[in-house]
Amino acid sequence: MKLSCGTRFTFLVLFLFAAQSVAVYAGSFHKDVQIHWGDGRGKVRDRDGKLLSLSLDKSSGSGFQSHQEFLYGKAEVQMKLVPGNSAGTVTTFYLKSPGTTWDEIDFEFLGNISGHPYTLHTNVYTRGSGDKEQQFHLWFDPTKNFHTYCITWNPQRIIFTVDGVPIREFKNSESMGVPFPKNQPMRLYASLWEAEHWATRGGLEKTDWSKAPFTAFYRNYNVEGCVWANGKSSCPANALWFTQKVDLEGEKKMKWAQSKYMIYNYCTDKRRFPQGVPAVCT
Numbered sequence: 001m002k003l004s005c006g007t008r009f010t011f012l013v014l015f016l017f018a019a020q021s022v023a024v025y026a027g028s029f030h031k032d033v034q035i036h037w038g039d040g041r042g043k044v045r046d047r048d049g050k051l052l053s054l055s056l057d058k059s060s061g062s063g064f065q066s067h068q069e070f071l072y073g074k075a076e077v078q079m080k081l082v083p084g085n086s087a088g089t090v091t092t093f094y095l096k097s098p099g100t101t102w103d104e105i106d107f108e109f110l111g112n113i114s115g116h117p118y119t120l121h122t123n124v125y126t127r128g129s130g131d132k133e134q135q136f137h138l139w140f141d142p143t144k145n146f147h148t149y150c151i152t153w154n155p156q157r158i159i160f161t162v163d164g165v166p167i168r169e170f171k172n173s174e175s176m177g178v179p180f181p182k183n184q185p186m187r188l189y190a191s192l193w194e195a196e197h198w199a200t201r202g203g204l205e206k207t208d209w210s211k212a213p214f215t216a217f218y219r220n221y222n223v224e225g226c227v228w229a230n231g232k233s234s235c236p237a238n239a240l241w242f243t244q245k246v247d248l249e250g251e252k253k254m255k256w257a258q259s260k261y262m263i264y265n266y267c268t269d270k271r272r273f274p275q276g277v278p279a280v281c282t
């Protein structure tokens with residue numbers, strides 16, 4: 001059984017149920033990624049490579065990257081974020097190409113002081129230019145359990161989902177002159193780092209280093225995509241995510257998530273775009 005993220009919620013429940021008996025998740029941290037940063041602060045925790053932890057202390061954070069590069073794909077992982085006072089910490093899961101005019105698709109989780117909600121920050125960069133932020137609070141405590149975060153990137157759109165709920169869709173609007181990531185293969189990255197000045201309302205909340213090391217967990221890594229090798233990409237046959245849309249049920253869920261949990265949207269930031277919001281928003 002192969003299902004893509006963003007399928008209907010009822011479907012997802014069945015899927016999670018089925019996942020207990022069927023090996024749906026194929027990824028292994030041992031095989032698929034390299035812990036490229038953090039000098040031992042990132043660790044694969046089990047023999048099968050299903051569980052990985054990243055940690056952050058005063059001298060360094062940590063991170064991993066996929067061995068393979070992809071030109072379109074679906075990247076999914078379950079994450080359990082730093083609990084307690086996580087102010088100033090940022091836990092990420094994103095796709096990025098190299099170079100100075102890079103493309104990037106971001107999930108970034110900004111920690112907060114105890115009892116205050118995380119902010120989920122999303123962004124899309126095309127040719128080195130971002131400025132397409134949307135931020136959310138979550139409808140659950142992301143530090144208590146694992147939750148599934150997924151990026152679907154295909155030629156028509158980018159879909160961000162949380163536990164199967166699409167929270168954001170970035171459509172290909174090249175016909176309106178808006179660049180869309182489609183030429184540069186990206187690697188999958190994850191990291192836990194410190195960004196006091198950015199992440200906590202301009203450094204208002206300081207990171208409490210007496211609580212270090214901070215630890216976040218990643219589980220059931222699964223990235224499927226058009227693998228880039230020797231200057232060309234090859235896509236798996238009949239990959240559902242390659243043509244995936246947000247269906248009607250998904251639209252409903254997305255409306256729900258955006259109306260209740262979105263806390264910032266560049267598309268409605270008139271102060272920032274006094275000349276009118278970017279074309280892709282309309």
Ligand SMILES: *[C@@H]1O[C@H](CO)[C@@H](O)[C@H](O)[C@H]1NC(C)=O
Nearest residue numbers: 110112116117118119199200
């Ligand atoms: C921290 O929580 C407050 C609400 O108590 C919220 O306004 C703020 O956006 C949160 N900060 C981050 C970085 O998530």
